[in-house]
Amino acid sequence: MPNYRPPDTMTGTPGKAVFARGTLLYRVHGSHRAARDFNPRPAHCLYGGGRFDGTSCDPYGYLYAGLTPAAAVCETLLRSLPFDPSGGPRLLPRAAVEGRRLSTGRLAADITAVPLLSAQELAAVHQDSWLVHTESHDYAYTRDWAHWIRRHTAPWAQGLVWSSKREPADRTVVLFGDRCPDGTLHTVEEDAVDFSTADGREWLNSLLQPYYVQLAP
Structure with missing residues (x-):
């Protein structure tokens, strides 16, 4: 609940989800940034930003990814995309895909995250x-909770993992740059999909079709 502040102490025992070396992670990102790069820019403590971004209150680099291509695409591109009342796609x-691509990264080491999957x-x-x-209007609160979870799981928690909101059958992760060693993620260059190309747009439309979504003409 957004009006519930984190307690002073953590009385529960968070779980540990280990992603083995070699695990593939997928992310949709701006083509100006390499797939392995963490976002170094802190979000504002109150305005804008993502669900679990670092802020000036806890300035860490962050990298969001899906455990499947569908999770990465849905989480990034299908936010607040309404259904057509007439039943059309x-x-x-x-503009939502301009300058973007889907990249695949392979973990170069085991990563331990806090699981947020079950009740x-x-x-x-x-x-x-x-x-x-919760939706973006509450992200200032979810960022504060992420900072609290980090404080109480230091130094072992290198990220969080949860069920994708837009594709509940899949999982989404955020990795913390200050707890992941350099070279944690290796880019699999041959698997990249550039949405600025005809082939990339065809691939994207094929993935989106089961969600009743297609790129606008």
């Missing part, structure tokens, strides 16, 4: 599904 504006795992950090399902 949802139209994704071309029990969320309760262990004094929370419920609000933390991972």
